[in-house]
Amino acid sequence: MYGPGMAEIYEILHQARGKDYRAEAATVAGHVRVRSPRAATLLDVACGTGAHLREFAGLFDEVEGLELSDAMLAAARAAVPAAVVHGGDMRELALGRSYDVITCMFGSIAYLKDTSELTSTLRSFAEHLTPGGVVAVDPWWFLETSVEHHVSGDTVTVGRRTMTRVSYTEREERTSHMTVHYVVAEPGGGVRHFAERHDLTLFTRAEYEEAFAKAGLRVAHIDGIQSGRGLFVAVGDTDL
Incomplete structure (x- = not known):
């Protein structure tokens, strides 16, 4: 888990290494809009210091975050003061509300230990979606x-x-x-x-796709973006 030392330099270091949080957020939002043009609310799971969350705030009407690391949580709350940023583990997601979009960026989904955790976490994402909502996951390497x-x-x-x-x-x-x-x-x-x-x-691509399907999410993989890892974009069933 990221500690105070990393939280202090995390965003500026990755930006200086070439990571473009604004462009990545815009790319995700573009794929979301194709599937849900009126999407207005977003939850960014494992939001880190809030770098993507800050950009999502300019693209959606209401954004919230979830972060496990106390140091990163404090940084995210300072970075996006208008947003509610929850402390918590994606494995135990229970926020009592639903969102039009749920994102999980920068390979954070790979902290899940096995396909069982992957499936149950994606199912929890689906349960927090509004009807026809969208999940976007930036995976770790296959x-x-x-x-x-x-x-x-x-x-x-x-x-x-x-x-x-x-x-x-x-x-x-x-x-x-x-x-x-x-x-x-x-x-x-x-x-x-x-x-x-x-x-x-290291999940296989097929394991990701199977976990999305078991969670009741219809998924597509967008190749060639997110530093070559691609992006999973999934739509929830309207009756969830």
Whole structure:
């Protein structure tokens, strides 16, 4: 789970590495509008620091978020003060209301441990949809397209702060174990180092599609976007 050190630099670091939250939110909204032109309310599950949520707020009438990490939750509430951001786990989603759109971005769905959790979580998403609502999930890499050993590194400077991110990801059966080290330096603040580990499940594309179907969601996969991982866009049955 992301801690305070990462929450502080998360958004600015990924933006400096080339992530375009505004463009990604607009792409998701475009696919949603094709399926539900009047969609007005949105819940962003595992919303992190609220970077996508902030952009969704300009595209939908009412947005809310859900985040498990206390540090990221505080950042999201500060980033989008007009939005309700709930603390909680996507596995235990029970907000007592429904939304026209539910999103789960940046591979966060892969924190689910197995296909049983994936199916039950997507079923919970479906239960929180208005009739004909839309679920958009930005997946982690598929098992069949994952790399066994992957190293990535970037150094960026934003303002007076220089940040280095180096990651090593090792695949073990159906899990990618990603260890990430960060070095942050700035005048007057010295140099800080911290590391985090993320265990992400490698579902197959077919397993995602089967889980959506079991949840009562009619799904399509949009290839070639979200850094090559694609995007699942699903429509709920009108009688849910």
